[in-house]
Amino acid sequence: MNKRNATSADVAILAGVSQSTVSRSFDSNSRISEATRQRVFAAAEQLGYQINKAAQTMIKQRSDLVGLVTAGLEDPFRSEFLHKLIAEVQNSGLRPMVMDVSNRQTIDEELHGLIQYQLSGVIITSGTPSESIGKAFIKYGIPVVLINRTEHSDEADIVNLDNESAGAMAAEAFMKSGKTNLIVVRAKTPSFSSVMRAKGFLNYLASHVSNDEIQAKEVLCESGNYDGGYQVAKEILASAYKPDGVFFCMDHIACGFLDAAKQLITTKDMEDIGVIGCDDIALARFKAYDLTTVRQPSDEIAKAALQTLLNRLKHPTSVPTKQAISAELVYRSTLAKPITN
Amino acid sequence: MNKRNATSADVAILAGVSQSTVSRSFDSNSRISEATRQRVFAAAEQLGYQINKAAQTMIKQRSDLVGLVTAGLEDPFRSEFLHKLIAEVQNSGLRPMVMDVSNRQTIDEELHGLIQYQLSGVIITSGTPSESIGKAFIKYGIPVVLINRTEHSDEADIVNLDNESAGAMAAEAFMKSGKTNLIVVRAKTPSFSSVMRAKGFLNYLASHVSNDEIQAKEVLCESGNYDGGYQVAKEILASAYKPDGVFFCMDHIACGFLDAAKQLITTKDMEDIGVIGCDDIALARFKAYDLTTVRQPSDEIAKAALQTLLNRLKHPTSVPTKQAISAELVYRSTLAKPITN
């Protein structure tokens, strides 16, 4: 193969210009005569020249690399969301560097590994364990965007789903459908998103509960996934408290519940129980579930996160922002849209 | 924040040694007195020093960055596989840089974007569009590992699932269960894996077919996903050819089929039809499907891919390798394990 990749110096010689002229030719902001630029491009093309990002990073003090810190990719929402983030990073002309911190043992080591690459920024998504993981980056002057996390950082930008409203939307939908015995299910291990969703759900209902208009209670399942929902179904359906509306803080849990319910009770009985999920993962749209859910607009959130990061790169010293993206109720067959006039 | 991150020169001053000694202290191969090394480490710790990878890359001519080129992350197998690859890359002390080339428009641009980062290697997974995408990297002296792709490259290492055997396993399982009217389903748009699986399936059956012992035919569905399976169910179940065994080249398609079947025919009738998927995605283990499938050992494949890459980095000029990883039949409820003696 090649002995050595072409450098700007090689291009300069071939084009008959100085090395710095080559460099300028690839910088759209530099004013350079169109003639020489074309000559440089031709030479570059001929040699297969590509800018060496390592050298560029050294001098510019930024790599255009964005760290995407995540965990628990077996969770379909997180996985789907990561893909959206990756796409957005690419669209912004940056490069994604994924770091999965599921393995708590090696977090520190991995973290420093990331810092060494002179990241332009880091996006930390929900599910990532340590609360203070962002601090480490900020300490090294790397901008941080937190997504759906509990921290009240005054140094990092924050993008959240409006989780409380999401929960309230589910509650409102049940009320509109005339449901009276409600349950909200979340995983035993608290996560920021789930806790806030459950809180929003119960808060919305609080006044109706004190009226004795309806009943509402919270149920915790073992794990925040399909199996958790599958297991909790027995508890919910066998108990004396007969729910007619169940809100799951994650779609995935709802799907497990629905599958278990099919075996535990008749289709007829199931029809009377409204089910709402949250997130709107791909699975929720499957015919097997066709789950009514509170959609988390992950495209929007990913876009917002990147826009936030780009703004910060432009204005490094501006005041950190905090935004909440609205959820949206999507009616499917597990809770029919009530007829309105 | 910090004005500037600490450099090895800063550490050198604080530790009272030369800059090169600092550098050596962080290289486990350099022989250095334990005393000075500890002194350097202490100083480094105090200053929060981290090696600057950009500078290191310049001199070492390698970045420890591995490009993961993929496409179609909405396909659950690809998505799950990418996560495994990411984990393996991290385990190897390297950093993953994901490139999603789903958007055909920008492939070339993106590709060059990757090359600029002086990647240590690139892993190209199935589903990636252009056949010659690996060539570009090889041209720049970047080692390439191809996974489950059709190319017969003599410059890149190749790791494949033994797709033909996978298909044969499904066929064998149907034969053992006494099934006689078989179908293999794959997506209309040919992909290397699917075509080979279907081929392996039909080849295994060929002799039995010419005996008139059994019948076997291939059916194409519109798309290689859940919806494709959902749609093709009508065609399969309504036709005069009554299958008692259907092999789907991807689990995802099988799941769509199963959901549609529940609405089209009785549970009783469905019991007579054996269904086998391929890949063993997370969904296949869901109670709703509990799909018998030919497992693609994605952990093993990811491990093999990385081991291959590491070997190549050690021995850049060795002859390219080609390995096939074996599949494994996993019995679940859509085709019961036949009783053997």
Added chain:
DNA sequence: TTGTAAGCGTTATCAC
């Protein structure tokens, strides 16, 4: 508009 030259922070090659 273009060329010259000074870094950016490492590692590698020599001496000592």
Added chain:
DNA sequence: GTGATAACGCTTACAA
């Protein structure tokens, strides 16, 4: 075992 010193390939004043 340790310290000078020369690269690595780029961007960016400063000069012309």
